[in-house]
Amino acid sequence: MLRQLREALGLSQEVIADRLGCSVSQVSRWEAGRSNIPSERLPELARAYEARVADIFQDDDGKMVPLGPQIPIRGKVAAGVWAEAWDITDQGLTMMGRADSDVPLRDRFGVIVEGDSMSEKYPSGTFLDCVAFYANIQIQSGRRVIVQRRNLSGEIEVTVKEYRIDDDGIEWLVPRSHNPSFQAFRVDQPGDDIEEVQIVGVVIGAYLPE
Template sequence: MALSQGPENNAFMKKRGESGSGHKRAVVAFMKARDLKAADWSRRANVSSSALYNLLNDRSDTLHDATLKKLARAENVSVSQLTGDLDSSQSLTFPAIEVRGAVNAGVWREAAEWPPGDWERMYVPVAKPYKDAAFGLTVQGPSMNSVYPDGTILVCVSLYNYGRDLEAGDKVIVHRRSPEGTVEATVKEFQIDDTGHVWLWPRSNHPAHQQPIPMPNGKAFDDAALESDGDSIQISAIVLGSYRPEKKIPPALLD
């Protein structure tokens, strides 16, 4: 199973208080694990490559918060994952979650979730605070293929259960409902511009998925907002992690 996780992936994390020289130890381990090159990573993150080179060459032992955020965003991880600074409350459990539906831009359905009889169960690592609230969604189509290829499983939790403010770069589940009652479920990247307005961006190399969706009146949370065409739009959940199974597990093995 290929793994590309969000905040709960602690493959490179250490607990607070462990020894190490600033950020260097964790950043070097992170770069080695992902085969990252300083110049390319800096370019994609839109930061000065000298900041990374100074860290790697022992000219400094820390990175500025703004630099860390940009570097983390370029790799679709949290700053905590990048720096190895993990609160003990974020330790992992491996519960069974239900994959309840699909996200697919441009596809309108009668319901946002599949019938319960069609849900699929899978075991995934989830941070302890969300082990009872997490659920899965399958990515269909190319609207986020730069981050989540078709077939990726997203591990999500509702905004209500997440209990934190959204940050720029978070991946979120968006529901748009038509006046006729159909719903489009998609995954988008949450961004806030300099005026405080919220934009929901696709991350795709497909020409049909290059424009962001503006949140009407800049609304960011789980209250539905009305768009000019009469559709309502709502951010309903945040993506905690993502998984790409190589093979489907036979149902009998999950019982």
């Protein structure tokens, strides 16, 4: 609906981007539905598009498009950063999740990417919309997953990786990084001094704030 509102005003994406103080590419992602609109920016978007907040969430037929639910942000995911725990849900941080997912809210959570271990896909600062992973769920090769590793000292590292299965059926967790220091590792061979590796979530959406 954003594109239709803008075109009705006879405005370019550059004008909207200037009004919002963001990049043209971000405006394009919002108009194409490739990036979730953060709830705190809805009033600002409404002013930029000279519309009501409700107008932003109408489809081409004038029907309301549902807002995504607010899901808790569990913490930051950063490869190589070890801590006693990573869950910060009790701080009350939330993000808007995808509206088209039928996964129960109890099985959804958000994380914030920190560092460059997945910089090709998710630059530092990206918010990820995730669903909890359970052992009886099949993960498709190529999906991005949230991985938790525990070392022999009991410390936890949580990061995001790309899940792949090779021709021999071996499961790999692969960084998509411009930094060559990050290396792929097998799920069944997580590395020296690692006691356990566990996939705890599957990424279903991503949002990079301006």
